Amino acid sequence: MANYFNDNPDLLYYFERGFDWSPLVELTEIGYRTPDGFKDPKEALEFYRDILSVVGQFVAEEVAPHSQQIDREGVRFSNGDTSFGPTMDRIFEGIAQLELHGMCLPRELGGQNCPLAVFLIGSEMFARADISVMTHYSFHGGIAMAMLVYSLLEGTTHFDPETGKIEKTRWMNEIREITSGQAWGAMDITEPNAGSDMAQLRAFAEQDAQGNWFLTGNKIFITSGHGKYHFVIARTEKTANENDPFAGLGGLSMFMVKTYEDLPDGTRKRYATVDRIEEKMGHHGSATCSISFDRSPAELVGKRGDGFKMMLTLMNNARIGVGFESIGLCEAAYRMATAYAADRKSMGKTIDRHEMIADYLDEMRSDIEGIRALAMHSAFENEIAQKEAVILKAGVLRDPHEIEKHTSEQKRRSRTARRLTPLLKYLAAEKAVSMARTAVQIHGGVGYTKEFGAEKLLRDAMVMPIYEGTSQIQSLMVMKDTLTSALKNPQRFARKVAQARWKATASRDSFEKRVAKLQVLSLSAQQHLLTKTAADKVSALRGLPLSEWPDRFLKNWDPKRDFAYAMLHAERLTRLLADEAICELLLEQAKKHPERLPVLERYLERAEPRARYLHDCITSTGQRLLDELAMKNGAEEKEAV
Numbered sequence: 001m002a003n004y005f006n007d008n009p010d011l012l013y014y015f016e017r018g019f020d021w022s023p024l025v026e027l028t029e030i031g032y033r034t035p036d037g038f039k040d041p042k043e044a045l046e047f048y049r050d051i052l053s054v055v056g057q058f059v060a061e062e063v064a065p066h067s068q069q070i071d072r073e074g075v076r077f078s079n080g081d082t083s084f085g086p087t088m089d090r091i092f093e094g095i096a097q098l099e100l101h102g103m104c105l106p107r108e109l110g111g112q113n114c115p116l117a118v119f120l121i122g123s124e125m126f127a128r129a130d131i132s133v134m135t136h137y138s139f140h141g142g143i144a145m146a147m148l149v150y151s152l153l154e155g156t157t158h159f160d161p162e163t164g165k166i167e168k169t170r171w172m173n174e175i176r177e178i179t180s181g182q183a184w185g186a187m188d189i190t191e192p193n194a195g196s197d198m199a200q201l202r203a204f205a206e207q208d209a210q211g212n213w214f215l216t217g218n219k220i221f222i223t224s225g226h227g228k229y230h231f232v233i234a235r236t237e238k239t240a241n242e243n244d245p246f247a248g249l250g251g252l253s254m255f256m257v258k259t260y261e262d263l264p265d266g267t268r269k270r271y272a273t274v275d276r277i278e279e280k281m282g283h284h285g286s287a288t289c290s291i292s293f294d295r296s297p298a299e300l301v302g303k304r305g306d307g308f309k310m311m312l313t314l315m316n317n318a319r320i321g322v323g324f325e326s327i328g329l330c331e332a333a334y335r336m337a338t339a340y341a342a343d344r345k346s347m348g349k350t351i352d353r354h355e356m357i358a359d360y361l362d363e364m365r366s367d368i369e370g371i372r373a374l375a376m377h378s379a380f381e382n383e384i385a386q387k388e389a390v391i392l393k394a395g396v397l398r399d400p401h402e403i404e405k406h407t408s409e410q411k412r413r414s415r416t417a418r419r420l421t422p423l424l425k426y427l428a429a430e431k432a433v434s435m436a437r438t439a440v441q442i443h444g445g446v447g448y449t450k451e452f453g454a455e456k457l458l459r460d461a462m463v464m465p466i467y468e469g470t471s472q473i474q475s476l477m478v479m480k481d482t483l484t485s486a487l488k489n490p491q492r493f494a495r496k497v498a499q500a501r502w503k504a505t506a507s508r509d510s511f512e513k514r515v516a517k518l519q520v521l522s523l524s525a526q527q528h529l530l531t532k533t534a535a536d537k538v539s540a541l542r543g544l545p546l547s548e549w550p551d552r553f554l555k556n557w558d559p560k561r562d563f564a565y566a567m568l569h570a571e572r573l574t575r576l577l578a579d580e581a582i583c584e585l586l587l588e589q590a591k592k593h594p595e596r597l598p599v600l601e602r603y604l605e606r607a608e609p610r611a612r613y614l615h616d617c618i619t620s621t622g623q624r625l626l627d628e629l630a631m632k633n634g635a636e637e638k639e640a641v
């Protein structure tokens, strides 16, 4: 029987040995306090293995063979009603029967109480089988989880302080409805004139005399937007002045809008309208909706003005989710290309024996292993941080020292997750596109036809670097965080440089030495960017009293001017940092589990020349283009005056 869990040794490595389940299980089981929960990690892991095996078999047998059919059936839209084809309907009946929608939800809400990591491993397998199925599936349990998290944040979830079980939560009934497969939701952020630039969002919400909220505006590109429960970001603070902080991100609030209700007489009452379903390059089985709200009744979530902050809380999860989704697609591309290359003959041998094709396949394999290491580690750090926050909120900890320990752990893990997540989202999404393209190339002419499905993978992959924050937006985040952290603590940065240099020359372990050399290249590129970026700022400090320097230096950055050089190289730095992070992780694995040494060796062999190239680009190119841009911007500013 085909099974996408059992047939994947790299995935199994993480399940069996590479992933530290114990702390995660302990946090998920609230310190083993609940009477109906697991008593130890062993018991929990047996259950997780069963679930993943069931998912692996289901997607391999019930989803993957129908992927082309899902693509052909697409989504239908008529008279404002959206419906899937019969294949998607049948698959979602199967998912509901297997009770997979509640995988990560607490038992008391009808779920199976698995860690998010189990869902993410499952979603990689779903994506390997079919991206549309994976996407729509994630808008069930994912939205129910969002309901729980938002309720926790705003303080409307109450726990039993002895067991940590949830006694009450704001969207209890809605979560149960989603868990049972009867409903799903959506996350509505994007508008026609506001995608990456969220400060431009214009949908708004207003209150009547009784304090009820009503939301008006148009949201576009909303995945599974024909669902019932929508988290919608809208402006609540009207302002005519662009310099008012409420004109930008600060004026946004988060709302829950129920877009329809099924009445007892069998009719459906609508509170928002799906205007159209986008005709897309790929993801044909996924409904991407344009939605209009016209004084739709809405419930405020959290505090007024906290919408952007609330959205960011779940952004890490969503971006890590796209990381796993992309890996699933990469795995499909790699396996499809490998099977075809082993079969297709050219010039006296199968094409996998031709050097160039063998090199493509080897690189694909090595990249998948590297990105999976980054994905598993990001998922672990992110989930521990979130679960620590839940434990602290649940009130089950009494000892002040224990509370302090959990608080500092939460902060540390959260910082690491914030650093790694954009690296993962960026690299996995970009690799999904390049690997799908390689799979098409390896198939030659049939790659360009629909016969094997390689072209579908490419069409499906193209959106990965666009949604949940484009690759460029990930890179801007990486650049901003990297430079800010070095500027805030130059001593720590200098220590890192010294340590890496020392290891690169003195380490006795040849792999540690090679990884340290890569770190030196990365730090040297960062140093160059810092020096270039700080140069203007430093010259502006001349004449000011020394006491004012730290404040003036760290504050009042003009992102348009001060960071121009760094912005230009943001994507290159992101690639470099992603390779560095992967090599560090693989080195750690190899030290613990010698069978991982070949994985590190393969990855390093390709990462080393790449790092030298990226370092050279960052330190020696770009000034000409920046000068040209500065001239253009200057001319435009003059014209405007």
Ligand SMILES: Cc1cc2nc3c(=O)[nH]c(=O)nc-3n(C[C@H](O)[C@H](O)[C@H](O)COP(=O)(O)OP(=O)(O)OC[C@H]3O[C@@H](n4cnc5c(N)ncnc54)[C@H](O)[C@@H]3O)c2cc1C
Pocket: 186, 187, 188, 189, 190, 194, 195, 196, 197, 220, 221, 222, 223, 224, 280, 283, 288, 463, 466, 467, 468, 469, 470, 471, 472, 473, 476
């Ligand atoms: C299939 C699909 C599903 C989607 N699902 C959802 C959903 O469920 N909910 C939702 O709210 N949205 C969804 N989106 C929308 C998606 O998140 C946006 O398309 C994305 O954020 C980009 O916004 P945009 O399309 O307005 O592009 P723009 O923001 O206009 O960007 C255009 C280009 O400019 C680049 N760019 C923009 N600003 C900068 C900058 N400062 N520096 C450098 N480059 C920059 C971008 O990276 C991009 O390459 C979906 C989109 C698609 C295609």
